[in-house]
Amino acid sequence: MKASPLVLLMMGSDTDLPVMQEAADILDLFSIPYEMRISSAHRSPVRTLALASESAGRGVKIIIAGAGMAAHLAGVVASKTILPVIGVPMPGGALNGVDALYATVQMPGGIPVATMAIGKAGAKNAGLFAVQILALTEPLLAESLVRYRVEMDRELEQKDADLQTRIG
Ligand code: RP5
Numbered sequence: 001m002k003a004s005p006l007v008l009l010m011m012g013s014d015t016d017l018p019v020m021q022e023a024a025d026i027l028d029l030f031s032i033p034y035e036m037r038i039s040s041a042h043r044s045p046v047r048t049l050a051l052a053s054e055s056a057g058r059g060v061k062i063i064i065a066g067a068g069m070a071a072h073l074a075g076v077v078a079s080k081t082i083l084p085v086i087g088v089p090m091p092g093g094a095l096n097g098v099d100a101l102y103a104t105v106q107m108p109g110g111i112p113v114a115t116m117a118i119g120k121a122g123a124k125n126a127g128l129f130a131v132q133i134l135a136l137t138e139p140l141l142a143e144s145l146v147r148y149r150v151e152m153d154r155e156l157e158q159k160d161a162d163l164q165t166r167i168g
Pocket of ligand 1: 011012015016066069
């Protein structure tokens with residue numbers, strides 16, 4: 001049986017998937033059960049509101065919402081739940097994601113959205129931020145995060161050693 005999702009991964013369009021996959025990859029890496037849904041604040045507002053308002057009752061702990069252009073998805077979702085919402089602005093469009101960044105980050109006081117960077121780095125960090133929140137009450141997850149950082153450090157050290165060899 002599939003474990004019930006702890007993270008709801010939402011995106012405004014299927015065109016967001018290549019970016020949002022970065023968040024999914026991190027959740028997979030840490031074995032966090034999640035559900036991925038396409039739902040738009042503008043094109044499918046009723047379904048978006050339902051997904052947001054039903055999520056806590058279904059055992060979801062954190063929502064990650066990625067959208068581009070006039071990116072209202074994360075903010076609209078946050079308005080319907082008290083779960084932490086992490087927003088990821090999508091790149092692309094005439095303004096290459098700056099529009100989505102402003103739309104996601106500039107929330108009015110009272111309804112917070114934890115906004116990440118534009119694009120793949122933001123989606124990856126959204127996944128990691130969700131894991132960090134879950135790790136507050138899961139010591140084994142906290143240990144995995146520490147190991148992840150140690151491994152990152154090791155990889156960089158190796159890259160530096162390779163560089164030193166190349167340049168003599
Ligand atoms: C937003 O509009 C989506 O999140 C997407 O980033 C952007 C463009 O959507 P498509 O026209 O590619 O479906 O709602």
